[in-house]
Amino acid sequence: MMYQKAGIIDLYTTQAIRIEDNIKKLAQLPLHHQPGEKYTYSEGLDVLGYLIEVLSGMTFEQFLRKHLFNPLGMNDTYFYLPSEKASRLVAVQHQQNGRWTRYPITYYDPEYPIKGAKQFFSGGAGLVSTAKDYATFLQMYLNGGELNGVRILSRTTVQSILSNQSGQLFGGDDKDYGLAFGILTSAGQNKGGQGSVGTFDWGGYFNTQYFADPQEGIIGILMKQTRGPVTDETGWKFRLLVGQSIDD
Numbered sequence: 001m002m003y004q005k006a007g008i009i010d011l012y013t014t015q016a017i018r019i020e021d022n023i024k025k026l027a028q029l030p031l032h033h034q035p036g037e038k039y040t041y042s043e044g045l046d047v048l049g050y051l052i053e054v055l056s057g058m059t060f061e062q063f064l065r066k067h068l069f070n071p072l073g074m075n076d077t078y079f080y081l082p083s084e085k086a087s088r089l090v091a092v093q094h095q096q097n098g099r100w101t102r103y104p105i106t107y108y109d110p111e112y113p114i115k116g117a118k119q120f121f122s123g124g125a126g127l128v129s130t131a132k133d134y135a136t137f138l139q140m141y142l143n144g145g146e147l148n149g150v151r152i153l154s155r156t157t158v159q160s161i162l163s164n165q166s167g168q169l170f171g172g173d174d175k176d177y178g179l180a181f182g183i184l185t186s187a188g189q190n191k192g193g194q195g196s197v198g199t200f201d202w203g204g205y206f207n208t209q210y211f212a213d214p215q216e217g218i219i220g221i222l223m224k225q226t227r228g229p230v231t232d233e234t235g236w237k238f239r240l241l242v243g244q245s246i247d248d
Contacts, residue, residue: 002029045122138221163183164177207222220242
């Protein structure tokens with residue numbers, strides 16, 4: 001892979017590497033294609049994370065703490081956990097011979113939030129949190145960029161984030177794709193079990209799944225800490241049952 005040959009770190013690391021180091025290596029590589037021509041999964045969000053560091057003069061972690069986590073009261077969201085909270089990190093699991101066991105160290109250490117140099121503040125991965133903190137973050141979106149009297153994003157910015165920003169690059173009629181969220185269309189709504197038009201969702205690397213339905217004012221979050229080939233139907237069943245529970 002081109003990234004690996006260039007020494008670019010993907011996801012997380014316990015090494016003494018900064019996002020600046022990564023992006024400067026990335027900048028030496030050619031584009032896969034011109035922007036807007038097609039879609040390729042990439043390090044684009046890491047580029048944005050480093051851009052924030054350049055413009056703000058802070059590390060990406062400091063910027064998020066000052067402008068997002070502290071104002072919203074997200075006191076359990078970190079790239080790297082303080083020592084007094086390290087024991088709360090749930091170990092990542094995978095299935096072997098029908099049993100759940102601790103996921104091993106591969107090209108990354110799944111215990112990176114409590115080990116190593118703790119210097120890699122990725123724009124696209126790496127935060128650890130709680131269901132309560134993440135529900136707080138999603139509620140800010142449902143409120144049009146504000147929560148408890150604190151304005152994080154403008155209403156028009158939220159509208160742009162939760163609108164189709166990719167045309168038909170992904171294909172399919174059930175979802176559009178905004179800025180970091182999938183967005184349910186009327187075709188997706190009408191198939192049932194996914195929520196109302198405008199419901200936005202995504203997932204995390206360790207099988208975190210979430211959705212927020214602006215029309216119903218519903219947030220659903222599952223944090224599972226699993227990896228590997230797992231037959232897991234909890235995500236769609238949970239979402240379906242939440243919708244079925246609406247009684248007004």
